[in-house]
Amino acid sequence: MANDGVDKGRRRFLTATTAVVGGVGVAVAAIPFIKSWQPSARAKTAGAPVEADISKLEVGQMVMYEWRGQPIWIIRRTQEQLDVLPSLDPRLKDPKSENGDQQPAFAQNEYRSLKPETLVIVGLCTHLGCAPKLYPELTPEPFDADWKGGFFCPCHKSRFDMAGRVFDGVPAPTNLVVPPYYYVDDNHIMIGISEGAA
Template identity: 40%
Template sequence: MTDDAPDAQRRRLLIATTSAVGGLGLVAGSVPFVCALRPSRSAEVAAAPVEVDLQALREGEQLTVQWRGQPVCVLRRSAADQAQLLTDEAGLADPLSKESLQPPYVDPRLRSRRPDIFVVTAICTHLGCIPSLDTATTNQGYLCPCHGSRFDLAGRVYRDQPAPLNLAVPPYHFKGENLVVIGSDGEGIT
């Protein structure tokens, strides 16, 4: 019986050592896989919030910036534009923006935090084309060049258009009177 005790003890030592080395190998082997799941530096930069200076933006003018690889337009609306948005709702498909993608803190009719500044992702909800600001017609708003979908100056789609939904409003907040931060609602939510 005493001859088996050293073999059992040696067996336990070998099992413990093999298990420890195997566990360390598993951890060391999984580190590259876990690191590969993290976004690259360029992806982190592309998803970072974007600050837009509004100081030089006059009424009727628009700036376009990139956020998450998508064009985002920032438009300064006049008081007349704002009033028209609140009265001309009869021809809109979703005038109260009930079906639209937008943060809960924006006014559903003007689709903005501030009536004079409109922030919108400029990607048509039909097939992903990039609508442009159309101020040449009496029915001012956005026009999609691919299939002709029309949107008002709040990004709301008119009835009987190819686009099924209003243009999306990204999360954003104001950091002072003339600085808007796109990609963050100011409370840490992106």
């Protein structure tokens, strides 16, 4: 019989060696595929938190930063603008900011902010993404005879108050978005991450 001379130990060795080499080959071939799932350095930078310097931000002023390709507006509100916010509740779609997707939990308050005087908000209308214009004065405007300050979107006439809360009866479905942020110190805000988040 021709099979009587087969070395079964050698056969097992060759089979095991082939399996190991094949496994290593599959692992090496999978590395580029798995690496392609990781975001590029450019993508990581685009989503990275941004530190905003508000040391020179005066009462009534607004500065703009960019985070994840979106304009982030930081506004130092006046006491008069803050005082009028509760009176607008009956005119708003979501006066208590109950839609949790629109802001971090810390901003589910009357001012939609960590500190009442400073509003940090994404400057894009929640209707179709146009940039609303800030009308901070508490004076009648052509688009609202009882205007108490806020944002007006010229694209489709949506209106938001000085906390970014959307008025009822306008195309925008939800309040302006508040991004995650925290105060590094009194003069610096870290946009894109909440304090204590990893």
